[in-house]
Amino acid sequence: MTKPTIKTAADEALEGLLKAAQENLPGNSDFSSLRSAAVSAFEQNGLPTRRVEDWKYSDLKRVMPSDLALAEPVDAATARENLSGSGILKSVDKIQLVLVNGCFSAELSDLSELEDSVTVRSVSDALQAGDFVLDDPEIAKGDIALSLNTALLQDGVIVEIAEGADLAKPLEIRHVMLGGGLATLRNRVVIGKGAKVGIIETFVGDAAAYQLNSAIDYRIADDVKLNVMRIINEGDQAIHLGSTTATVGGNVHFEHFTLSASGQFVRSQSFVAMLGEYSDADLFGASLVNGKRHSDITLKMDHAVPNCNSKEQYRTVLDDKAEGVFQGQIIVRQYAQKTDAKMMSQALLLSEDASFNNKPELEIYADDVVCGHGATCGDLDEDLLFYLGSRGIPKDLAKKMLVMAFLAEAIENVSNDQFVEALEGYILDRLGLSE
Amino acid sequence: MLEIKNLHAEVEGNKILRGIDLTINAGEIHAIMGPNGSGKSTLSYVLAGKDDYEITEGEILFNGENVLEMEPHERAAVGLFLAMQYPIEIPGVANMTFLKTALNAQRVARGEGELKTPDFMKKVKELSAKLNVTQEMLRRPLNVGFSGGEKKRNEILQMALLEPKLCILDETDSGLDIDALRIVSDGVNALKSPERSMLVITHYQRLLNYIVPDVVHVMYQGKIVKSGDKDLALQLEEKGYAEFTGEAAA
Helix, strand or coil, rough: CCCCCCCCHHHHHHHHHHHHHHCCCCCHHHHHHHHHHHHHHHHHHHHCCCCHHHHCCCCCHHHHCCCCCCCCCCCCHHHHHHCCCCCCCCCCCCEEEEEECCCEEEECCHHHCCCCCCCEEEEEHHHCCCCCCCCHHHHCCCCCCHHHHHHCCCEEEEEECCCCCCCCCCCCEEECCCEEEEEEEEEEEEECCCCCCEEEEEHHHHHHHCEEEEEEEEECCCEEHHHHHHHHEECCEEEEEEEEEEEEEECCEEEEEEEEEECCCEEEEEEEEEEECEEEEEEEEEEEECCCCCCEEEEEEECCCCCCCCEEEEEEEEECCCCCEEEEEEECCCCCCEEEEEEEEEEEEEECCCEEEEEEEEEECCCCCEEEEEEECCCCCCCCHHHHHHHCHHHHHHHHHHHHHHHHHCCCCCCCCCHHHHHHHHHHHHCCCCC | EEEEEEEEEEEECEEEEEEEEEEEEEEEEEEEECCCCHHHHHHCCCCCCCCEEEEEEEEEEEEEEEHHHHCHHHHHHHHHHECCCCCCCCCEEEEHHHHHHHHHHHHHHHHCCCCCCHHHHHHHHHHHCCCCCCCHHHHHCCCCCCHHHHHHHHHHHHHHCCCCEEEEEECCCCCHHHHHHHHHHHHHHHHCCCCCCCCCCCCCCCCHHHHEEEEEEEEEEEEEEEEECCCHHHHHHHHHCCHCCCCCCC
16 A cells, blocks of 8 residues: 655655656657656655655755756856866876766867777767666665656766776766756766776866756676776755666776765765676775765665675764764675675764764675674764873864874775875865865 | 872762872972872873863962863973873874874974974984884874884883973883883983973882982872882882781782
8 A cells, every 4th residue: 555645845846847857858769768657656756755764864855945947058168167177186187077067068078088998978869879778786776866867867978998998097077067956967887898997976066056866877897997986075055866886797896985075965875786706896985074964875785696895984074063874785695605795884973963874784695604884973082182182282183183084094995095195185175184 | 390289189079189299390200109099190190181080179380380270282282291001092193193293283382383394304213213113103003003012112202202391101111021111211211301300100110220210209099108219119119018008018
């Protein structure tokens, strides 16, 4: 028996937008029927209530505005003016692919610098040509953010990296939001066997109220080495719904780091399916949440085959009235023997008014595995503050040093030294500790 | 330099210090000995400003200034230093960064201006070599994975670098083998000067062979019950604390 959905103003607004937008969105009839199904599902269910387990701590009904409009297209010249060279990874040499308000901009991207082993095209072109197929991993099916993404998908970038490629520079997919409104995009990165690849996903925007539903789908063949650096540095009024899906082949090393640095409401969710044996996935992250911001890291790791390792380690610092969420689920399926999975989420609360919901879960069906999870939540250790104080370091500075130290331990996991340096530099700056 | 007058302190209602009177003049080395639980470590923490303790009576003056009104970092800046019995491990803070931050914070508080990095490095290198503190120990997170001896040497390195006016050594000898004890003692002795005083807290007379005190105090049940010259330590070594505790020596 289904309960009738009580629709809020936000539900009504989104439903209206979903229906109105359908006509102008790209895609052939196959894709249109996917869209229609997603729209119908939304009409049925609306935004998730807090009774929906996956969204219990991140209430979309509360945050989604009731005056929704699609983000307006921005021409390249205007976008360029607003694309300052600054950024958290500004010191890292990279090749940029730029999306503005959800649309891929060839003009703003460094397409001429791409190596021969890399091809890039837009999702809207692929949709028109009828060759953009959605097949999310099992664990991502039914997710509301992905479903809305399908319903309103405008564009995105498809990056294909040839077998055996060894990219000299990381590729940055830079998402820029200007002037407010809702944008929906989905990127796909297909990585051929044995390739070595670095991807940076950057999210930035202006001070306008905007909503971004962004998804990225990594398809990782055997023997690949992939480092992903995901930098969420959205504008102050931004609502960011970011989804990552990844299917991981055999003998892969997959490293994925998320920095949640800003944005009014951030949900960064990852669905990773380990489908080939002898692969490692290291999922790390650091979140700095202050003011009245909300930052949610949700991940589902699916160990579907034997002999894989995964590490999930996230650290969150909360101040003022900030809210933080970590939901991590590791599923070890019956045949996934010899799985080694360790998950740890640690939060540091600097204010009485900050809150953190920490929910690690293991779901294990195999009997020969090493799995563990841990969660901590606490304030700064008075003994450490006293020790630093007794050496002459004032309390305010000592606190900042300990916050830096707490986050540094998450960042140290990143294997690329350039990234580590840039991330640490950013956090030092933000804490006012840089020299 | 240091005047402690009728100091009473308690933790959660338990009276630990019950009227300490102690005066240390510039250049003097004082030792405090006493059985376990007599309040020696509490005295050192109260001097350094750990806020677990409630001061119910008395005062502490350091060069005439009221120490009890100062935060720990302010006490450090005026020249108080506590070498701790159990130095704290701080993951994520490199030892070198910590040393530099501490030194410069104190210098800024005293209006001396920060030390330039090359001058700082030179100074640290010089001092660490003497104390057998390796480059690797300087790069590592503060005290993390350090052996007991390494931690104590690192405490003395901090002391040498920060050049305090009063050095309080809380059981610096505990957990040290003979060689480490010598290195640590040499480090402490190198800091002796007519302007610098020391308060050495120890269980054992052995340390006082290396760091020779001008005055030895016996502390028992939160009070100083006897004071004398360095020979008092030798007598205690021989007879134990029975005279003060009223129990027969084992």
